[in-house]
Amino acid sequence: MNFNFSVEILRFSNEFERVVLVYFFALNFTYFFLMLIGFFELLKYGAELDEREDFGALNSSELVPPVSVLAPAYNEAATVIESVKAMLALSYPEFEVVVINDGSKDETLDLLIQEFNLYRSSRPANQDLPTKPIRGVYRSPGGLPLVVIDKENGGKADALNAGICSARYPLVCAVDSDSLLEETALKRVVLPFLRDPEQVLAVGGIVRIANGCSTSGGRVTEVALSSSWLVRFQVVEYLRAFLGGRVAFSTFNCLLVISGAFGLFRKSAVIAVGGYNTSTVGEDMELIVRIHRWARQQKKEYRVVFQPDPICWTEVPESLRVLKRQRNRWQRGTIETVWEHKSILFRPVFGLLGWIALPYFAIFEGIGPVIELIGYVLTAVGVSLGLFQPRIALLFFICAVVNGIVLSVSAVILEELSTKRYPKVAHMVWLVIASIFENFGYRQLTTLWRAQALWDILKGKKCWGVMERKGFGQAAAAQ
């Protein structure tokens, strides 16, 4: 048998290079397309918004649907009081805050009871969704619209399901108890329900990074950038994801992700699809895909919408260790969701959802990191064995980096053209620099972590991992 190892490697590498090239162009074309759509949609949105009159009318109207804000909390003693105060100070005609203490081992519940002078109430919960047993319900005697549900630990999805069962109002807003909502966030996020009350089933707001910002009384009082490069890279990533991808997917009614940190849902729709899935770590995405699936199977006229201006501020990891855990979990959530709903893929009944949105998540977000990683490894091997010309490999790498930079800088431009939350020129400069530097090391690192997530899924890993919180304002104070 005439087998030449080098020739076979070269042939395989060439074939794989071709796959990578096609993948590379498809990915970048998609990203640019999404960014372009996002650009025009944000411009249109900005032109149509008439702040003073719209929100003034909402403040006093009986017709605005009341909202139950659901905040699951697990060991959130560091931030829960400030977050709940911020939620209670939301500007909205009628709402209640339902904090679900998911069997915290720290003093989360005690702090809430003390701070808000809560008493044990006989308020019942419906049994629309199965949840872990509820140990008690606490309320404020002073008329504060605050309800605290103390239940056995069952994970975030289970806590949210318990919150939905206890929610009194027709719209439920899921927020992270370690996040800060802007005062007008609820009014802004409810707008699609008012514009199209028959069809809108869910609305997502934008999540922004609070590290480095000054906070007071549960509000972000001064927007600034953290001095940590890791945080700056994440700021660029968030801008890219929210202002590009989500705006564009929302335009075509195939938005698949509404962040678990801030999303508003029609309660009846969530109950109809069976609530949050407790067996996945990507419960936020999985719920949205299930809502799409249910609505399309029912042949309903419906919409799942992204709004770019209701803002939720959140703390992001400042250490590689915690970031790795978070990204691993997100990636596992994405892959689990795509796998769970693989029957949607390329089925005409699901329209763009089956032809564009889910394949995008399957190919670019799900297995993309693995393809990218293999590309890096094969190129390195090929160059070291002398199978490729280093010039070609370098050129390809430069193309990838330049493309990454252009996309990230475009996201920063979108931010500047639309929401303009970073007030100083210096912020823009740092974000642009971060857009460049993230391509040298950070991007490759996150690719590696995301690829590892696939391996973890194959091993059957299910855990969430722990997010270490400093508490709002601590990071800024430390700087």
Place this chain on the structure above:
Amino acid sequence: MVVMVAGIVAAKSSRARAEQIAGQRRKAIQDLLILGRDSSAFDQVAREWPAELLEVADEALGFLMGAERQRILKLIEIPACRSMLLRAVKSDEPREATRAVRILSECETEDCRAAVVGAMDHPSTVVRAAASKAALKTGDANLKLRILATIPKVPLWERVVMFHSVYFDTEVVQRFIEDALAGSDDELKIAALDLVHAGRRFVSAPVPPKLAASVNVEVRIKFFKALPYCRLPEDSLALLGAGLQDPDWRVRAMAAKACTQLRPAPLAPNLLALFRNATQPAEIRHAAQALAAMGGESQLQLERLAGAGHGITSQIAAEVVEQRIIALMGARK
């Protein structure tokens, strides 16, 4: 890429500088509005800084009352300012046109009113909506009735904003409600009932009792929602009684909610029956709240039910009783 980055930085810094200048101009205009008596200075501002003047005047009229407001309106009526507003109302930029519409709606001259009515044909939906709202405040009776008649066609969002602009106690609004409720168009009836509910003001117009028996369930729901704000017909007890036995649980819930406000003591047995037999938590809760609101024997019966079992009915009764006790404790404090 370098050009792109330089472009962003240059754009950001020029925007920051422009905002700083605009801020200074706004401050100068605010000072002029607060302190200035010199209309020639105002005239000059209208010519040189129209965008900033629009912004400041619009904001000021949003919260100022009384003499201060009148003084600003007087300044706005000087010719240079008025011609600037009349130009701005036709602007392609929706925000600028909307601001101009809002300010012009405060002026009582014919040309200003005509400009507001003209803005109802503006290409931007935002401007058209603002013009409709403004015309609801300042237009003549026929125009107002014409706009109110379009309410069923506008989405809930626009409806909320339009209701916010309605002077509820005017003859036109009362006439609209009366005509709509007496007519045959269900959508118009729903809009009028929404208006009554949103206004939370007593309606002097008589409400036809036949609405409680409408074949359209939405009309029945809205009717019972609005009933506490309506001039009650003589047979209101019979109406509420029928509402508590409606085949649709949403109507029953709204009838029970109306009982919480109207407290019709003779209907206590009906409410108790609804409370015992209802399946939906919303109607159970409204029935319980109505019984609690009536006090006396009704409340005692509710308390007995609260301690009688562990089902959802007993739990809701317990919660309603608990809320009442806590409210009473708060009142005593």
